[in-house]
Amino acid sequence: MKCHVPGPNVKVLGRTVHVLARFGDELYLESLPDCVLLKTLNASESAYAMIKFNNSFFSYFKYNFYSTEDNESLKCKISMKSALNAFKSPTHMDKQVENLEIKLDPDACKLIFQFKCKHGIVKTHYVSILDCKATQAVYTKDQVPNRIITSQRLLSETLGNFQSSDDQVTIEATNQSLILRNYVDANIELTKIIRTQINLKASEFDSYTVGVDTTITFTLKEFRALLAFAEALSLPIQLQFETTGQPVVFIVHNGTTFEAHFVMATSKPDALTQTQASSQNNSRTDYKRKEVNNSVGPMKKKPHLDIDISKCLDEDSHLFNYIDIPEETDLRPEKNGTTEANAAEEDNLQEYMDCDIPGSPTSRTKIKSVFKRCFESTFDPRSIQGVKLVENSDSD
């Protein structure tokens, strides 16, 4: 594959690499006959980002530059550090760079970025290819019940109210309004933290469809990064999500030349949020015990929620499928065929895979709550039947 990126688009590409660097440590580059895909996946496989550049993004695009066979897609994995090194400062890249040439030879071990800059300077980066695998996340978009389109400013202004130490955000979506609040770890003492909650009315958004009321929690680091990306390019954000445990998908696109998908796993809201939502006479310990017993959750308004989560969590599934396609293979298995086709024509093809995505682990809270009751001041060990204190401690 060989392509040329004109100066102004180099800046966009640079920003893309920088937002991807906030998601993962490795960059997957995949070239299809009519587009280039950049993908990344974080180490815990809870966040994924894919950005597709159509061939109109490039001033020159030749897919089969090195080989005449055009039926294999070219792919490579490089380290994100190398990519960042090539795109060091995207802010003034458009002023310096006149043209960028990217060359990917399937037989070579280096990916070549050649920047033709002002003053006749040529900067060439020979980046080592670590692997020839591709990654493809399985996620649902377009068919989900909750779809929101918003300007990037509304969300970034909202996030500006959160503390920089907050690492997760909970979104509670109803068909009236969207509530954002920071996630509070159950281990943190409640008197020492700031709770932030922002209520956005449905009318504030460009488009607001919430078919099923739901509450999702996901990480702020990646959310902030993708907002900064959308802000730098001043493009609106599409938010698509289903329910807790299902990934939330953010889409940023400019219609013609590129489309970015940011997928993040969602988890349950924090205990405090859930307790607030439950009826008043349910004390916190009651709730915890219930959760451990795996009975129906306290969120009576949304009885389906906990069942969904436990179902999702019970299934031993992966958010992402690695597809190993041997270089020379031509026969595409049925499943691989679909995923590749997905990547190629994501715009019109409605992908609907098995909804087998687990939420990010919340086990730490869970395990703690198993024993937590023992440390409550109201706990009376004698009240538990069949339990003897100090049994045979002195037998010999």
Next chain:
Amino acid sequence: MDDGTSQYYFTASMDSGKTLHSLLKAIQFQESAVFCAMSEGLKLTVEEGKCVQASAYVPADNFTEYHVRDDVDVIFKISIAVLTECLNIFGASEESSLKMYYRSEGSPLLLVLQPQSVHTVMTDCEIATQTADCLLELRDEDATEVAKLVLKASAFLGLLADLERSCDVMELHLSPDHPNVSIVTYGMQDRSCIEVPKSSDMMQSFSCEQPVTLKYQLPHIRLIMKALAISSKVVLRCSSNGLLLLQLKLEKDEQRQMFSEFHIVPLLDDY
């Protein structure tokens, strides 16, 4: 000021100490410098691990008054950190006039600073001096110059800033053929190469007869970046023994000029 100052080893005065301050700041990568006043001008030299020698040179015509006794060597060691701090004693926004006195060997360097906006304020600084250590004589008279380049400082700074941070070694290839200058760095797994042809706008002159490849420690090369940031032009000279000499002309609107100079020792091939 002829009231007995003629016996002083060295006296100088200047309308604004600001440029001098920024020049000294640019070579301030070591605690102390060797201060040497000659009849042609003032020179402060800093050395880094016997590999890099940086000097700031202020020709005598930059001073409104400049007097050095020609029967003695005016050379001493001084803390460059303290000297720059004293020059900036009224803050960066204030222009202040400067007078320097050095009575005799072993006596402190006296600075008198007066801000231009407030005439009633005056600062008197006394900076202790030490006997100077001997400086490295890096220039080898037998070595011939193999390449000379004149570059725009800001563009050259841009190139250096773009080099990978994690890298230790920089290879400089100079050749009479295209591309005339190429800078190669080796990262963890990657290789980066910057090529500049002599036709480039940033290259004001280029002379090189034979292709030459030289290796330098990148941290050493980075030491010149502060000086590049305040300079307008840089002359790069390579001698046959690999020693790199960079001469930088300070950006200044007036006719008078200040310079900084860096000698950088090459890395020798270990194979």
